[in-house]
Amino acid sequence: MDRGDGTRCVHAGLPPEAPGGPVPAQPVLAAQYHLADDPAADFYGRAGNPTWRALESAIGGLDGGECLVYPSGMAAVSALLRTVVAPGETVVVPTDGYYLARRYAHEHLPATVREVPTTATSWDFTGARLVLVETPSNPGLDVCDITAVVAAARAAGALVAVDNTTPTPLGQRPLELGADFVVASDTKALAGHSDVVLGHVSTASAEWAERLRAERSTSGAVPGPFETWLALRGLGTLDLRLARQAENAAALHDALRGHPKVRGLRWPGAADDPAHAVAVRQMRRFGGVLAVDLGSVEAAEAFVGRAELVTSATSFGGLHTTADRRARWGDAVPPGLLRVSCGCEDADDLVADVLAALG
Ligand SMILES: Cc1ncc(COP(=O)(O)O)c(C=O)c1O
The missing domain is CATH 3.40.640.10 (Type I PLP-dependent aspartate aminotransferase-like (Major domain))
Known part of the structure; x- marks a missing residue:
């Protein structure tokens, strides 16, 4: 079995x-x-x-x-x-x-x-x-x-x-x-x-x-x-961590969908995401990484500066929630796009912190 x-x-x-x-x-x-x-x-x-x-x-x-x-x-x-x-x-x-x-x-x-x-x-x-x-x-x-x-x-x-x-x-x-x-x-x-x-x-x-x-x-x-x-x-703890990270990504996606400060939002786990139909066919779970476009370098940097639970760092998939403005590295993405990697914090804490940091 x-x-x-x-x-x-x-x-x-x-x-x-x-x-x-x-x-x-x-x-x-x-x-x-x-x-x-x-x-x-x-x-x-x-x-x-x-x-x-x-x-x-x-x-x-x-x-x-x-x-x-x-x-x-x-x-x-x-x-x-x-x-x-x-x-x-x-x-x-x-x-x-x-x-x-x-x-x-x-x-x-x-x-x-x-x-x-x-x-x-x-x-x-x-x-x-x-x-x-x-x-x-x-x-x-x-x-x-x-x-x-x-x-x-x-x-x-x-x-x-x-x-x-x-x-x-x-x-x-x-x-x-x-x-x-x-x-x-x-x-x-x-x-x-x-x-x-x-x-x-x-x-x-x-x-x-x-x-x-x-x-x-x-x-x-x-x-x-x-x-x-x-x-x-x-x-050894990958299953536990991925489950919490995906739970946090879903909660953040819910909180950010339609938010006036958010210009773009991607997470393949969301039913309305353009990637969802194919993702559902071939993925077993969706992970904790989202793309969040805040519209400008200034808005993205102000957000990361204000958030207490979101650390400005490159790389992703770790225990701590991090955000990385990818245009900084030369990726062909909007200047205010953050790759947000949800960590293993409690979803309520993370959502409250992110909403407060957005202002
Ligand atoms: C999708 C992907 N592949 C490969 C790499 C390279 O991995 P490493 O940084 O461990 O050399 C990275 C690093 O960010 C990545 O995001």
Whole structure:
């Protein structure tokens, strides 16, 4: 029987029961190991580590594939791109997803880079080797139909990777929808406490997992075991945190819909959001990130300055509610648009604070 999300998160990556042994997973920080005849035994910290394997089995179990952890979300994205896309091939990236994925592809891949918006209504991937989509996209929170993207990519002979950072494996399972790869920044909700930078790639293909693992060992883009352990520790409460964050996002959306100071509002969980119909078909839950346009830089900055429970910070998915004016980083969004990441505060407190800060 399939167990629920909470049970799976709490039990993911636990060590086998042993009398006198620790109940929770423990970090193994070793660079050197006693050498053994068994080729599967650990021998050097760049090639393998028990704490990586604990987190990889935990995330892989939730994603529905084999997982490899990386020292950041960008390390995961870049490792995937340089492993899958050969020089001279074509990669498709979203115009409106995380800007550094686009920048890495343009500046560091010896490949042709094509950009497609997440809101495209038809897809033509002729000539592409890999299609990278991010859904929901951030900061715009548009959604694309993963099944339709996979069908179009298959028709063109291309592989599909989905950046699943915003939903996490509890919110969306792209491998079950036919994608070849999931890539994510676990710095965000998966680790969830804003104290670790980490990322992962998951794939249902044992062959691709092996190629990625070989590339990781050789390139040396390996995560620190302590950070890996922090993420595993955080993952245990992912179900609880996402539930509270989504509850807060729904409450904030209700409070802000039609508010005279709010010029634009997006959250795929809202029944009247343009992304809702597709989101409902492919997402298991909607998370706690909203896009709120306050109309101008001044209004956005005054709001963040007045709010007591909303901290001005980039990144998202953490315990604390944060807001980030994304135009500051060059995203093609209105200057007063805030990406608001709901934390785990009480909904009533958060709504009262936000309404007071809006004035
Ligand atoms: C959707 C998305 N993908 C990838 C990344 C990169 O992750 P990291 O900051 O962990 O390198 C981010 C970071 O904000 C992101 O939002």
